[in-house]
Amino acid sequence: MPRWKPDAAERLQAAALDLFDEQGFERTTIAEIAQRAGLTQRTFFNHFTDKREVLFILSAELQQRIVQEIATCDDTTPPLDTVVRALEAVAETVLEQRRTVTARRHAVVTANPELHERELSKNAALTTAIATELHTRGHPRQTAFLAAGAAMLAQQAAFHQWTTPGETRTLSHLLTEAVHSLSTTVSNPATRKSHQR
Template identity: 45%
Template sequence: MARWQPGTRERLQSVSLHLFAEQGFERTTVAEIAAAAEVTERTFFRHFDDKREVLFAGQEDFVAMFLDPIVAAPDSTPTLELVSRALEGTAALFTDERRAWSRMRQPIIEAEPSLRERELGKLATLTVRIGEALQERGIGEPGATLAAEMTVTVFHLSFQQWIAPGEDRSLQALTRERLDALTALVAPSPNGRTGRS
């Protein structure tokens, strides 16, 4: 059995994803994953705590790609610009090379209630962390929470479109389109009303 080869973690992720897609998440065992990746089960557990972590590894990196641009922005940056910067930060992780992985991963998540719950928990945690980062910059409530919710909603809707069959636009382009649509809804119109009202 191969041990500690370069790219072992990535190979385990790839093999796991294909097995989950072919035979279902619950029916796939760690032993099967390890065998298909030509490593021992012990090697699998050096990289992941359990098979769920194959799908959810990198949570802190995921959160950081939103938070780092907020933290790094100049003190005078308006709230909406902070939201925009946070969304632009997603481009670093969700590249075109990652789209195929994300397209395979999503049906696996959606088919398993416990995985859907974990995914929702991940987004809820992200919302809280963004809200905290905005509060630390002096943005009061309810503004910080509303801005955090907006950030995650725009990201989620953009991500769903990004993995849709036939979609080839970048995630960054999709988030910008949706953020523009949202801000247009609340922007004052010439008659003093907001959006299309």
């Protein structure tokens, strides 16, 4: 059963998840992670620059795929839809089959301030990469920033629901729903009008 990127990095992540769960992020050493994975510290450092990075094995590849999806999208598609379709494609081809480990990873990251801070950085970098790609495709800078940020906001809401115990709908489905909810929250014309001063 070949999975996406089934290598030492995944074994190290699985070991790190176990150890962070058992004894916390702070108290776990890189030596312990390598040992639990049946690998050497040297192998660890061949893959990761520090202890936090071991839980971000998909970040670079996800970002690359998302930007690539956007780059190949039909030019006439509005910017938010372009990003949402790219996120849906990646949800379907990469994340859905990794639901259990992704949910577990998410719980560990959320529980550890240092890991959470790294996650915020990665998300900000991804948002910037998406906005840059939209801008390259001709959208004004602010539109690109708002479309990227809005799509990532819906993605976060969907991801939170997707990793909730008992939830069975797919991430892609939940993302479509979250975009609709965001649309409702942001775009009541009566609201917008009454707000103008």
